[in-house]
Amino acid sequence: MSAGEPGTPVAPMAPPLAALRAEFPVLERLAYLNAGTNGPLPRAAAAAAVEQLERELSGGRAGGPHFARRVELAETLRAGYAACVGSAPADLALTTSTTEGIARVLLALDLRRGEEIVTSDEEHPGVLGPLVAQRARGVEVRVAPWAEVADAVGPRTRLVVCSHVSWRSGRLAPLGALRALDVPLLLDGAQGAGAVAVEVAELGADAYAAAGQKWLCGPEGTGLLYVSPALRERMRPPAPGYVNLAAPGAGLDAAPWEDARAYDTPALPAASLAQAAAALAVLGAAGWEAVRAHAAGLAASAADALAAAGRDVLARDRTTLVTWREPDAETAVERLAEAGVVVRSLPGEELLRASFGGWNSANDLERLLAALSR
Ligand SMILES: Cc1ncc(COP(=O)(O)O)c(C=O)c1O
Numbered sequence: 001m002s003a004g005e006p007g008t009p010v011a012p013m014a015p016p017l018a019a020l021r022a023e024f025p026v027l028e029r030l031a032y033l034n035a036g037t038n039g040p041l042p043r044a045a046a047a048a049a050v051e052q053l054e055r056e057l058s059g060g061r062a063g064g065p066h067f068a069r070r071v072e073l074a075e076t077l078r079a080g081y082a083a084c085v086g087s088a089p090a091d092l093a094l095t096t097s098t099t100e101g102i103a104r105v106l107l108a109l110d111l112r113r114g115e116e117i118v119t120s121d122e123e124h125p126g127v128l129g130p131l132v133a134q135r136a137r138g139v140e141v142r143v144a145p146w147a148e149v150a151d152a153v154g155p156r157t158r159l160v161v162c163s164h165v166s167w168r169s170g171r172l173a174p175l176g177a178l179r180a181l182d183v184p185l186l187l188d189g190a191q192g193a194g195a196v197a198v199e200v201a202e203l204g205a206d207a208y209a210a211a212g213q214k215w216l217c218g219p220e221g222t223g224l225l226y227v228s229p230a231l232r233e234r235m236r237p238p239a240p241g242y243v244n245l246a247a248p249g250a251g252l253d254a255a256p257w258e259d260a261r262a263y264d265t266p267a268l269p270a271a272s273l274a275q276a277a278a279a280l281a282v283l284g285a286a287g288w289e290a291v292r293a294h295a296a297g298l299a300a301s302a303a304d305a306l307a308a309a310g311r312d313v314l315a316r317d318r319t320t321l322v323t324w325r326e327p328d329a330e331t332a333v334e335r336l337a338e339a340g341v342v343v344r345s346l347p348g349e350e351l352l353r354a355s356f357g358g359w360n361s362a363n364d365l366e367r368l369l370a371a372l373s374r
Helices: 015-021 043-059 065-086 098-109 125-136 148-152 174-177 231-232 249-251 270-286 288-308 329-338 362-373
Strands: 092-095 114-119 140-142 156-161 185-188 207-211 223-227 322-324 350-357
Touching: 015 270, 015 288, 043 065, 043 270, 065 092, 065 207, 065 223, 065 270, 092 098, 098 156, 098 185, 098 207, 098 223, 114 125, 114 148, 125 140, 125 156, 140 148, 148 156, 148 174, 174 249, 223 362, 270 288, 288 362, 329 350, 329 362
Parallel strands: 114 140, 114 156, 156 185, 185 207
Antiparallel strands: 092 223, 207 223, 322 350
């Protein structure tokens, strides 16, 4: 079967996307369909990390110039991440992961015994782990079916936390109903930022936590956290370090930054900052909208083609993830890997998930379909 039959035809890659694809050495060998775990690495991003390390090798890491360089890299990355989610840089904190962003918000809200958090039944451990910690403090956690999460909000609810895009199915959260709530909304954007259009204000998100290493193609150990000024008024930074303080020299009188820097992770390596910013530049050069549109189109074609091939594809929205039932999913992942096709299984269920990025081609999809039919 060819990738476009009988579903949506796959458009050939426009020149900027073909140039984007050429940035990823891994795609020369593999049909890499796993950005939902870790995006492919662009050559220019790896070069930026090496260049930063070489500066440190030859110039050392002490004193004003090194610190100034770190701040410059951090602010470049902050501005880049802010543009990805439609926030002001001042409302955007740098983190090490989605999970860290979620945990920081939950801790900073300092909820009390008997207060309640509402979440959905399709959340990743990156949300569930921080919620487990809240439960241990006596905060109640109410779990609602994905599509009904907004309806579960009650008088004791202090926060709704759920995914923007489900990591299991690729469905979108019921954003219309969530937006209408007057309870703060924290979205897990791990499968959102870089994959689908994100404008935090339009989503109605008071906070949005996402990953640097997935759809933004940055290094592991990078991430972003948007927090609105209004939500920050209700929060207290749980563990400020010197980067979080406006005047760290003021001793016990030091106060956290009033902007989102109060929630920055304490120490991101300069090489990671450089690498992450360079990866954003590579994606931006291809045009974010074009990258997202191509990815969503390819994923839609994949869903159609898999269904036509008799696979039970989970209900999804126009996102970049496609999940289908596959007997003995773990073995299927290994079999596909032997054919040079990289997808993942989902824990506890016989499900396979493929992730499509703006860098993937119709040929990557054809390789997936051919390997599955063997
Ligand atoms: C929906 C969702 N949330 C959270 C995470 C965890 O992301 P991170 O490793 O950035 O904490 C993932 C990773 O797969 C995810 O898919």
